[in-house]
Amino acid sequence: MAEILSDSPLLETPLAPLHRELGGKMVPFAGYSMPVQYPAGILAEHLATRQGATLFDVSHMGQVELRGEGAAEALERLTPADVKILKPGRQKYGLLTTEAGGVLDDFMVANLGDRLFLVLNASRKDVDCAAIEAALPAGVTLHRMPDRALLAFQGPAAVPSLATLAPAVAALPFMGVAAAEIAGIPVLVSRSGYTGEDGVEISVAADRAEDLARTLLALPGASIAGLGARDSLRLEAGLCLYGNDIDETTSPVEAGLTWTVGKRRRTEWNFPGAERIREELDNGPKRLRVGILPEGRQPARAHTAIAVGGETVGEVTSGTFGPSLNGPCAMGYVAREHAADGTALELMVRGKAIPARVAATPFIPHRYAR
Amino acid sequence: MADLKFSKDHEWVRLEGNVATVGITDHAQTALGDVVFVDLPEAGREVAAGEAIAVVESVKAASDVYAPVAGTIVESNGALADDPSLVNGAAQSDGWFFRIELSNPDELDGLMDAAAYQAFVDSQS
Numbered sequence: 001m002a003e004i005l006s007d008s009p010l011l012e013t014p015l016a017p018l019h020r021e022l023g024g025k026m027v028p029f030a031g032y033s034m035p036v037q038y039p040a041g042i043l044a045e046h047l048a049t050r051q052g053a054t055l056f057d058v059s060h061m062g063q064v065e066l067r068g069e070g071a072a073e074a075l076e077r078l079t080p081a082d083v084k085i086l087k088p089g090r091q092k093y094g095l096l097t098t099e100a101g102g103v104l105d106d107f108m109v110a111n112l113g114d115r116l117f118l119v120l121n122a123s124r125k126d127v128d129c130a131a132i133e134a135a136l137p138a139g140v141t142l143h144r145m146p147d148r149a150l151l152a153f154q155g156p157a158a159v160p161s162l163a164t165l166a167p168a169v170a171a172l173p174f175m176g177v178a179a180a181e182i183a184g185i186p187v188l189v190s191r192s193g194y195t196g197e198d199g200v201e202i203s204v205a206a207d208r209a210e211d212l213a214r215t216l217l218a219l220p221g222a223s224i225a226g227l228g229a230r231d232s233l234r235l236e237a238g239l240c241l242y243g244n245d246i247d248e249t250t251s252p253v254e255a256g257l258t259w260t261v262g263k264r265r266r267t268e269w270n271f272p273g274a275e276r277i278r279e280e281l282d283n284g285p286k287r288l289r290v291g292i293l294p295e296g297r298q299p300a301r302a303h304t305a306i307a308v309g310g311e312t313v314g315e316v317t318s319g320t321f322g323p324s325l326n327g328p329c330a331m332g333y334v335a336r337e338h339a340a341d342g343t344a345l346e347l348m349v350r351g352k353a354i355p356a357r358v359a360a361t362p363f364i365p366h367r368y369a370r
Numbered sequence: 371m372a373d374l375k376f377s378k379d380h381e382w383v384r385l386e387g388n389v390a391t392v393g394i395t396d397h398a399q400t401a402l403g404d405v406v407f408v409d410l411p412e413a414g415r416e417v418a419a420g421e422a423i424a425v426v427e428s429v430k431a432a433s434d435v436y437a438p439v440a441g442t443i444v445e446s447n448g449a450l451a452d453d454p455s456l457v458n459g460a461a462q463s464d465g466w467f468f469r470i471e472l473s474n475p476d477e478l479d480g481l482m483d484a485a486a487y488q489a490f491v492d493s494q495s
Binding site: 297 | 404425
């Protein structure tokens with residue numbers, strides 16, 4: 001996990017007292033003190049997510065609204081995503097791009113009817129907001145929402161158990177968004193997540209966040225999970241982590257995220273970095289992000305060199321032991337000629353070459369609601 | 371546990387005759403979290419005190435394990451290959467890593483007893 005270290009004191013989320021009460025092991029992450037795990041441990045928290053329902057505090061992430069006529073058009077100045085096509089009550093994943101064709105951030109955007117709601121990475125929210133504000137026309141305004149918390153409730157039991165308190169949630173399709181009330185607490189719920197499982201992400205007023213968290217944890221089969229499990233879950237699900245797998249040096253095409261470039265946008269080419277992205281779509285990128293399965297049980301971590309026939313062809317960007325896979329898994333970039341599924345690779349772990357192969361992601365099939 | 375000695379690298383050592391059994395401490399396994407893989411030295415390898423000779427990997431991180439004393443590896447714990455979680459469940463007994471035949475038994479004098487190790491851990495937290 002990318003850690004942003006600085007001398008400034010760590011920020012806390014509204015759930016900090018609850019994390020301490022539950023025995024959360026707090027670590028610095030993107031300027032916040034966040035729970036990496038609880039006494040159950042990463043392995044148990046990971047498996048509990050795949051089997052039941054777990055609650056993650058992701059309040060460090062940035063929540064912002066874009067308000068005003070033309071908000072979608074304004075956001076399209078910064079992203080190759082088709083934002084205008086997004087219907088009210090729908091959310092999509094997208095990338096903010098740089099003029100050089102790199103990835104400024106990855107984000108979620110929801111159409112709330114009269115405004116857009118965005119969720120940004122904690123480590124990038126300041127950079128993103130500055131870029132967005134610089135591109136806004138008169139009449140469209142950006143509103144940061146530091147008084148909101150964000151909870152993820154993930155796993156096959158999450159929505160069925162939450163529906164006992166808020167029946168409307170069960171009717172939300174994957175990537176659907178709606179205002180709701182959970183045990184009398186007003187919330188904004190989206191059917192989405194970062195684990196590969198069905199589940200929801202819930203935006204709530206900071207001063208109601210602990211009430212909501214305790215309500216969710218009291219549901220049958222629910223337990224708490226930390227950022228460690230969140231990382232192993234997303235990696236098994238083949239999902240990118242900004243700062244590891246994508247950053248300002250990686251293009252959307254190299255990252256295998258061309259599906260986030262809207263069809264209409266590929267006729268307009270009017271987004272930052274369009275020149276590089278178009279060139280790579282036409283001729284293929286020099287390197288590609290791939291899934292990697294090492295042989296044996298030893299994980300290959302981020303920055304492990306990838307070789308073919310003794311020659312370095314790339315680098316691992318994320319790697320861990322996948323608890324559901326019961327084995328190591330990784331992702332990284334390799335030169336395009338070595339990117340086909342099944343290609344034999346060597347991972348240079350502590351001076352030893354570990355055999356591995358390129359493998360399709362997700363490593364664990366997604367089980368999103370339809 | 372009274373016969374165990376401890377290093378500042380969070381290893382424990384139990385001496386039987388001229389052979390030291392070495393593992394990581396209960397404190398170390400708690401800090402590491404769920405252990406999923408252990409790489410151990412081959413029997414017959416000569417090791418220097420302080421040399422990184424084993425690797426322990428948890429879901430979240432990899433850590434080196436050092437030879438607390440110099441000598442020759444006589445055995446590694448094969449049970450850890452099949453069940454790395456022994457390191458979490460029995461760090462200071464069945465979860466041992468390797469056995470070293472000492473080349474210089476005086477090196478043990480540099481290690482801590484249980485009370486001194488606990489004080490060392492407390493001073494670091």
